[in-house]
Amino acid sequence: MANQSVCIIGGGIAGVGTWWTLAQPDQPGNQWDVTIIHDAARFGGHALTVPVTHNGGTTLVDTGVQFYVPMFYPNIDVLTGRPGIAERVPVARYDSLKVACGFPRLNGAARNWGNFDAYRGGADFAMYTPAMYRNAQRFQDTIDGALLDGDGSKTVAEYFGGLTVPYEQQQQFLSYFIDPYLSIINGYGAALSNQVTMDDLVPLFANLPGKYPGLGSFTNPGAGYGRFLQGASSLVEALAAQAQQLKPATAWMNTTVLSVAPAGHLPGPVTVTWQSGQGPIITRQFDKVIITTDILTAAGLLKSGGGPLWDSLYSKYLDKKDWQLQPGKCYIHSDVNLLSPDLRQQQETLQFTAYYAAQAAPPYYDMFHTYTTYLQQNIHNTPESAGLYLTMYGYIPDPGKGHVVPRQDLVLFAEDWQHGMWLPTFMMQAKRALHMAQGKGAARSYPGQLDTGIYFAGNNTTADSLEHAFISGEIIANWACGARYPLTGLHPLAWAMYEIFYQEFMFPMRSVSERLAHLGHALMRHL
Numbered sequence: 001m002a003n004q005s006v007c008i009i010g011g012g013i014a015g016v017g018t019w020w021t022l023a024q025p026d027q028p029g030n031q032w033d034v035t036i037i038h039d040a041a042r043f044g045g046h047a048l049t050v051p052v053t054h055n056g057g058t059t060l061v062d063t064g065v066q067f068y069v070p071m072f073y074p075n076i077d078v079l080t081g082r083p084g085i086a087e088r089v090p091v092a093r094y095d096s097l098k099v100a101c102g103f104p105r106l107n108g109a110a111r112n113w114g115n116f117d118a119y120r121g122g123a124d125f126a127m128y129t130p131a132m133y134r135n136a137q138r139f140q141d142t143i144d145g146a147l148l149d150g151d152g153s154k155t156v157a158e159y160f161g162g163l164t165v166p167y168e169q170q171q172q173f174l175s176y177f178i179d180p181y182l183s184i185i186n187g188y189g190a191a192l193s194n195q196v197t198m199d200d201l202v203p204l205f206a207n208l209p210g211k212y213p214g215l216g217s218f219t220n221p222g223a224g225y226g227r228f229l230q231g232a233s234s235l236v237e238a239l240a241a242q243a244q245q246l247k248p249a250t251a252w253m254n255t256t257v258l259s260v261a262p263a264g265h266l267p268g269p270v271t272v273t274w275q276s277g278q279g280p281i282i283t284r285q286f287d288k289v290i291i292t293t294d295i296l297t298a299a300g301l302l303k304s305g306g307g308p309l310w311d312s313l314y315s316k317y318l319d320k321k322d323w324q325l326q327p328g329k330c331y332i333h334s335d336v337n338l339l340s341p342d343l344r345q346q347q348e349t350l351q352f353t354a355y356y357a358a359q360a361a362p363p364y365y366d367m368f369h370t371y372t373t374y375l376q377q378n379i380h381n382t383p384e385s386a387g388l389y390l391t392m393y394g395y396i397p398d399p400g401k402g403h404v405v406p407r408q409d410l411v412l413f414a415e416d417w418q419h420g421m422w423l424p425t426f427m428m429q430a431k432r433a434l435h436m437a438q439g440k441g442a443a444r445s446y447p448g449q450l451d452t453g454i455y456f457a458g459n460n461t462t463a464d465s466l467e468h469a470f471i472s473g474e475i476i477a478n479w480a481c482g483a484r485y486p487l488t489g490l491h492p493l494a495w496a497m498y499e500i501f502y503q504e505f506m507f508p509m510r511s512v513s514e515r516l517a518h519l520g521h522a523l524m525r526h527l
């Protein structure tokens with residue numbers, strides 16, 4: 001019998017991870033003929049690494065994934081140690097995440113702070129008062145206990161609103177410390193205290209006594225990070241190269257998919273239409289199609305495909321109001337004026353700047369017009385990266401509206417983004433409901449689910465990180481095509497992360513017997 005065909009749309013880590021999972025030898029997924037279609041010249045997607053020439057040398061600047069976290073990214077951690085990948089994807093520890101915040105002056109006095117000693121005293125840093133420090137320690141203790149005290153599902157705003165004993169100068173602490181901190185850790189958008197749950201903060205801030213002060217520690221440089229020495233896209237490209245060696249696929253690069261249409265009568269083949277550059281429009285049919293673009297792009301492809309399923313199925317589960325993706329923009333540049341005027345010592349890894357967005361009333365600045373700058377020299381520690389900056393906005397800045405952007409002649413690269421948030425609970429309801437829009441599984445299905453042959457993966461379906469985008473590919477390769485969990489060997493943490501996102505997010509188990517049946521299947525496949 002001829003192999004069945006599957007088309008993967010999108011060549012970020014989720015799409016390439018799906019292909020890599022299907023390419024693993026001696027398992028049912030390996031029977032599928034894979035076509036992958038990607039709209040850029042290189043694989044990577046949001047794991048985008050840009051080589052930049054500056055100071056007479058080249059720096060590989062990551063515009064998306066700055067760091068990964070071996071402890072909480074166990075699948076990525078295992079992958080980066082595997083033969084064939086490890087040689088191509090060198091990694092290093094990065095254990096000194098120094099955070100600084102710069103605010104407008106008040107009555108002539110500078111108001112900045114940082115989470116490390118050099119930025120904690122003196123006139124420039126008078127904002128980190130003993131009261132602020134005590135508050136930071138109290139909040140740290142609360143997060144350390146959040147998983148145990150049952151308050152974890154509260155948002156940060158609910159937590160602060162419900163306190164019987166408020167923090168010292170609580171409004172000031174929220175405005176100048178908590179809100180900017182949440183925005184920074186989201187990396188590329190304004191995560192506000194009413195969007196973030198206490199549980200969301202545990203992996204980022206919880207202190208592991210004797211080991212780590214927390215990734216984003218409030219009172220010390222954060223530790224526990226890894227960094228891709230050749231940039232994050234080196235991982236996606238290494239996976240693609242290995243998949244191609246194991247089981248060659250047809251890869252369409254610089255090619256945009258225009259529409260995806262389910263069969264008129266189910267089950268039946270899925271029709272995909274695409275265009276490579278300015279070339280002719282091509283239409284082909286596949287047994288299954290896995291869409292790994294962001295969900296709103298996926299919605300656009302299905303809507304363009306037409307047919308009755310848009311109205312009766314997809315419009316319910318892919319509705320824009322449930323998937324609140326954020327616009328964003330980043331610049332790689334050498335314009336020192338993007339740093340706050342009072343914060344030019346350049347010792348921090350990243351700087352939150354509210355300087356240009358002052359307001360008279362709380363929260364005293366307009367969060368949506370702040371930005372965060374990574375100082376490349378403090379990441380790469382090389383002479384060529386001195387004076388090189390990556391500035392990220394959680395909106396598309398418009399100089400015509402007074403938004404501050406780097407000077408045009410100092411911009412080396414710019415990119416617009418559409419993304420979710422680092423926070424797993426963000427868009428949680430939509431993520432958990434999406435399974436009913438997924439095609440039936442190779443081994444299992446839900447009552448009422450349709451046999452469309454169309455599936456969704458990518459970071460929107462799990463959480464916005466390299467680990468969770470990769471996991472979504474592992475999961476969909478199993479659900480749609482029966483591929484086994486690909487990381488052979490004993491990796492309990494990696495497998496647990498995969499199972500949590502399988503059972504709690506992408507294909508929620510509704511009963512204990514469902515969970516046991518799924519686990520039984522998984523164990524059988526694993527042994």
Ligand SMILES: Cc1cc2nc3c(=O)[nH]c(=O)nc-3n(C[C@H](O)[C@H](O)[C@H](O)COP(=O)(O)OP(=O)(O)OC[C@H]3O[C@@H](n4cnc5c(N)ncnc54)[C@H](O)[C@@H]3O)c2cc1C
Binds near residue numbers: 011330
């Ligand atoms: C600014 C920023 C900073 C980040 N920082 C970190 C970090 O420090 N650590 C971390 O772990 N994660 C970070 N992330 C998150 C991480 O980069 C993503 O979660 C992950 O890379 C997403 O992978 P993906 O494959 O799901 O999606 P993507 O990488 O977005 O891949 C989908 C691909 O599909 C392509 N595509 C879209 N439409 C079409 C079409 N019609 N036809 C063909 N192709 C199409 C897109 O161009 C894209 O390349 C960051 C993300 C951003 C945006």
